[in-house]
Every structure is written in structure tokens, then in C-alpha cells.
Amino acid sequence: GENVEQHPSTLSVQEGDSAVIKCTYSDSASNYFPWYKQELGKRPQLIIDIRSNVGEKKDQRIAVTLNKTAKHFSLHITETQPEDSAVYFCAATLRGIQGAQKLVFGQGTRLTINP
Amino acid sequence: KAGVTQTPRYLIKTRGQQVTLSCSPISGHRSVSWYQQTPGQGLQFLFEYFSETQRNKGNFPGRFSGRQFSNSRSEMNVSTLELGDSALYLCASSLGGSNTDTQYFGPGTRLTVL
Numbered sequence: 001g002e003n004v005e006q007h008p009s010t011l012s013v014q015e016g017d018s019a020v021i022k023c024t025y026s027d028s029a030s031n032y033f034p035w036y037k038q039e040l041g042k043r044p045q046l047i048i049d050i051r052s053n054v055g056e057k058k059d060q061r062i063a064v065t066l067n068k069t070a071k072h073f074s075l076h077i078t079e080t081q082p083e084d085s086a087v088y089f090c091a092a093t094l095r096g097i098q099g100a101q102k103l104v105f106g107q108g109t110r111l112t113i114n115p
Numbered sequence: 116k117a118g119v120t121q122t123p124r125y126l127i128k129t130r131g132q133q134v135t136l137s138c139s140p141i142s143g144h145r146s147v148s149w150y151q152q153t154p155g156q157g158l159q160f161l162f163e164y165f166s167e168t169q170r171n172k173g174n175f176p177g178r179f180s181g182r183q184f185s186n187s188r189s190e191m192n193v194s195t196l197e198l199g200d201s202a203l204y205l206c207a208s209s210l211g212g213s214n215t216d217t218q219y220f221g222p223g224t225r226l227t228v229l
Contacts, residue, residue: 034217044220089158094214103150108157
């Protein structure tokens with residue numbers, strides 16, 4: 001089936017600490033895993049993505065790791081800042097007919113950075 | 116480049132009515148996907164259009180339909196509105212040549228059904 005589980009649903013960390021959000025997916029054919037950040041009242045914005053031929057990707061304070069065998073991927077935010085407070089969504093895209101895209105999203109994690 | 120735009124931004128309708136939402140993708144993008152976002156269900160995939168053809172479909176009733184025009188602009192229609200259709204409707208565009216293309220979201224249309 002098509003399912004993406006995301007944990008935790010809420011996460012509160014002290015400014016400067018690290019935050020980790022984990023997702024698991026059910027379809028072994030999934031080959032693309034984006035992460036989106038959505039601030040209150042705004043559109044989801046892509047912050048980082050990873051494709052199935054890569055195990056880890058880093059962009060400044062943000063990193064994503066992928067374990068295809070275990071079918072899980074994680075978002076790591078280091079040195080958190082107040083502006084990191086938002087809802088974060090993981091997603092997995094399913095392989096379909098050529099080029100066809102279907103993103104299945106996790107339920108979201110509300111991250112709060114405490115000053 | 117201009118981002119993805121959606122109109123209208125807000126809509127209030129009553130049960131039984133129908134509604135049409137519009138999405139203009141980033142220039143050069145040929146794929147448009149639609150999502151429904153609610154507090155309870157999160158982001159749910161509705162359908163994807165590419166070159167005026169529906170290429171992928173989610174698990175929504177037939178009251179939800181869409182189309183895409185030759186300039187890649189897309190519309191979605193919801194007929195016989197129900198209270199449960201109240202949600203933020205987001206569209207996202209991508210180049211469309213690969214299922215790993217990045218999707219860029221529009222600001223959404225907030226639909227309220229009374």
C-alpha cells in the first residue's frame with residue numbers, strides 16, 4: 001500500500017540544539033523523498049530532498065539520510081534557531097508511468113524552537 | 116521566474132454548490148498536481164495533470180475533477196459541495212519529465228463550505 005508514517009507529531013527543542021524527524025514508507029518502489037517546511041498561513045516550501053541512489057545529503061544546517069533497506073528516512077536540523085519553528089512534512093513519490101508523480105505525505109511534525 | 120499562483124485565495128460556498136479553482140504553474144513547468152490539506156488528514160493527493168492529460172489520481176470521489184489547458188494552467192472543480200470539503204487546496208507544479216522532479220507549491224485556495 002501507499003503509506004508514509006512520520007514521527008514525532010510535535011517536537012520542542014531548545015535553541016541551538018538538534019532536531020530529528022523520522023519517516024517510514026511502505027512502497028519499496030519509492031525513489032524520491034522531499035521534505036517541506038510550512039510556516040503558519042504559508043505554502044509548503046521544499047527545504048531538502050534525496051533520491052534513492054543517495055544515502056545522505058546535507059545543506060548547511062539541514063541533512064537528510066535514507067535507508068532503503070529499512071525503508072526510512074530522516075531529517076536532521078542542527079543548531080536550531082527560532083525561525084526553524086514550523087510544520088515539517090516528509091513525502092515519498094511513487095514510481096508510476098513514465099514521469100508520473102504522486103507524492104504521499106507524512107502527517108507532519110510541528111517543531112517549536114524555544115529561546 | 117514568477118512562482119505558482121492560485122485564484123481565488125479564499126472562497127465561501129454553501130452545501131450543494133460547485134466550485135472551480137485555478138492554478139498557474141511556473142513558466143516552463145508542464146505538470147500540475149493538486150492536494151487537499153486539512154488539519155485531520157494532512158496533505159492528500161488529488162490528481163496530477165501533464166500535457167492536458169490526467170496522469171495520476173488519488174482516492175477522492177468523482178465529485179472532484181480537473182483539467183489542464185495547453186498553456187499548462189490547470190483548474191479543479193468540486194461539484195455538490197459537502198461540509199467535509201472545507202480545506203486548503205494546494206496546487207504544485209514541476210517540469211514533469213521525471214517522477215523525481217521538484218514540486219513547487221502555490222499559496223493555496225482556502226475553501227469554506229457552510
